Amino acid sequence: MLKISNLEKRYGKNEPVLKGLDLTVDGSSVVSIVGASGAGKSTLLRCINRLVEPTSGRIQLNGLDLVDLRGAELRRARRKIGMVFQGFNLIDRLTVMENVLSGRLGYVSLYRAITRKYPQSDIDRAFHLMERVGIDHYANKRADQLSGGERQRVAVVRALMQEPEILLADEPTASLDPKTSQQIMSLLQALASEMDLPVLINIHNVTQARMYTDRIVGMRHGQMIFDGGPKDFNQDALDAIYGGIESPDEQGQTIETAPAAEGASV
Amino acid sequence: MGEEKDMVDMTAHTQERTWSRYSRQERLTRFAVYAITLFAIVWAVRDIDIFWPWVWDAPNQIQSLAVRMWPLDFSGWMAIGSALMETVHIATLSTFLTAFIALPVSYIAAQNTTPNKVTLWIGRLILVSSRSVNTIIWALLFVAIFGPGVLAGILAVMFRSIGFIGKLMGEAIEEIDKKPVEAMQATGASKLKVVAYAIVPQVMPAFFAIIILRWDINIRESTVLGLVGAGGIGVLLQGSIDTFAWQTVATILLAIIVLVILGEAITSVLRKKVI
Structure with a gap:
């Protein structure tokens, strides 16, 4: 079980990228994190395996506190956290x-x-x-x-x-064509259930998030503003997350049954 | 109506506007640069004290030297051959040994791998001091310490090569793609394992290219080492000049040219294989 509480990250003296974020992931659920660019999705994932140092807050993986680990202890903990990257x-x-x-x-x-x-x-x-x-x-x-x-x-x-005891995927499909990106998403979904592995996926493609994940977490300006199943993720949630920003996936709303259209959002 | 007014305005503006490529400040700066350059050249020419009659006499001297050099004297070809081989051996050995010393130096002199600020400055100090002293001056130093011979020559070439290879390798390390580094860190790999997997494969081609290039340069550097007694073909050359054996001097010069061309040919083939 991954338990993040009150996580904050600020780079230098700038506005924090993550503002007191709480998130719990248990079992073998596949969780997608959606949000506009700069919402803090990537920073969140990198705080978990400490490629980025959190400013404050707690992150626990199966009871082990990750934030204060140093040297060999940190490396031992990282072994248990798999990561897949956009590039x-x-x-x-x-x-x-x-x-x-x-x-x-x-x-x-x-x-x-x-x-x-x-x-x-x-x-x-x-x-x-x-x-x-x-x-x-x-x-x-x-x-x-x-x-x-x-x-x-x-x-x-x-x-x-x-x-790994958890798999982090930072926009694993953003560099792929639509068809391949679907294959990778369904592979991650299948592996999660086969290996009883929780998977956290940062993703831009809202349609894919709905199709392949059990739970969607919406982030905006470093805060979690939506947390629910794919069915609860409606137009209001989408507006709240991308409101004011042109959603990269609004076409996906009307043609989500035609997966080939997803390419437009990648 | 409005259009007409605009057009009138436009012409009015054009008359007021001026344009020049450089501002007054820039023009002054440029003038100052020209003036300083001119001054430096005039000063240098006046100061270096050339004895002009010798300059005017040069064509005669060239002609006379050429006559004394011709025909080439190949009688000492065995000695020349073995001295050439010694030259190549100096270059090869010193390049090979330098590789082992320059790699750790480049590691601490590269910003992204150096353990801390102190090591970074130590690394850079080694590179700068190696590079700022010419091979022939290193050779003078080592001849004074170890006496004349090949050992002084090898050390001289090595000390100059450390800076060259170390600096270029350090730059290669700094220019790597950082994504694999991130991925290796995420697996829980220690720093040395990250280096072995994410950095070494990326800098391998640069490493071989640099080593080959330096070997080529070292052959040329080794040819003059003998002038200060540090081994190689230069010893023979110096001896022949001292005894006015100009026909042998010409042969040695020819041999050096052949050697350098051969080295160049070999390295260009090798470089293509690496890249």
């Missing part, structure tokens, strides 16, 4: 297998990491997961030779290699 963040010049195995860096020794002598169990797990998402035949290809959707699958597998 995939793969190491282009390494092979797919090396990229996948890098998810185990928190577990193996420096010697094993440098010499690529990973334990057989890690290699088995890597092949198993790559087969699951359909990229096992690319094991020895360089990561930069894959298409966008395949690269994001590599990134997902890398995150799952960590044996």
